[in-house]
Amino acid sequence: MSEDPDRLHLLYLTLQTLRDDMPVPDQLTESLKKLAIESWKRALDLRCQMPDASNPEWQILRTSHTAALIDSQADILSNLRPTPWIVMAPDRTLLWDGQEYRFGPGFTDNELPPSEVIETAREFATAGRGNAYWDGIAPVRLHPTPGNIESSSLASLRAQAIDCQMCELCKPATRTVSGEGNPKARIIFIGEQPGDQEDLHGRPFVGPAGQLFDSALREAGGNRAEMWITNAVKHFKFIPKRNRRIHQKPDAPEIKSCTPWLATERRVLSPEVTVILGVTAASAVLGRQVTVSRERSRPIPLEDGSIGLVTVHPSYLLRLPDEESKTREYTKFVNDLRMAISTLAG
Structure with a gap:
């Protein structure tokens, strides 16, 4: 392009x-x-x-890039942000409504309110995949290498990671799910991998375990918008069973393949506290075999200068067999999160 x-x-x-x-x-x-x-x-x-999907409302991206470049990125942009957006350029309008994208000529919005921009874009962008011109356009991929990754910003990491093919998990997964949150966060949370809902929505910790995590974080006095949330592995590993996708634990080579993404993410963020959720994340961060029950709830100095704290992954709480166990372990989990947050105060 x-x-x-x-x-x-x-x-x-x-x-x-x-x-x-x-x-x-x-x-x-x-x-x-x-x-x-x-x-x-x-x-x-x-x-x-391209904004991430944390704000589900329509997002309007104004750019000066050419129509040819925009056309070549249509598939990638809809993977980066599954929720609705419009790309506006001098000679191209590209609209994604969350289900399909449409192409059209460019237009000048003249500072129209967002609602009128959306309506005008709908009128201009009417050509879809059924149009022969756009049907054969091949996406331009970035094919990131460890060298590209190491020198990246957070935005660049996310933009490249959507093309990651460093292990086989990229093939069945819907998309790469990168971290999100406050880029100036003093505390980050690292989980195992995206689940079914995260893979579909393109956001970390939005499924049942993520909802439980949000509840515990609020109870511990935290605000998700002020934190950074990510995973050790960026693709969903699963096996299909009837109409469901059953979670599978990432193996050591898959965790190692994702190391450049996580290592650069942590380096750029440079947090004061790193909360490690579960054994997969603990192995990825600490670089050794970990038993969560032995390492849990105690400060661990990390190589990047931050304080690490290991606790359970919230999905563990969902698997507990009875309400008494769930209540007891949930309270312990909240206490761990509260300890991590209080560490920031010294």
């Missing part, structure tokens, strides 16, 4: 060289690499502008 005026000429020369079974000259190779890097950066920039 380069805008270089010589791009078609360079591609023609490349095809001609390959047709004649000749080696591609180094100078031509370098020029093509520059085009690829330029396109990669433009696609990343567009993705970084």
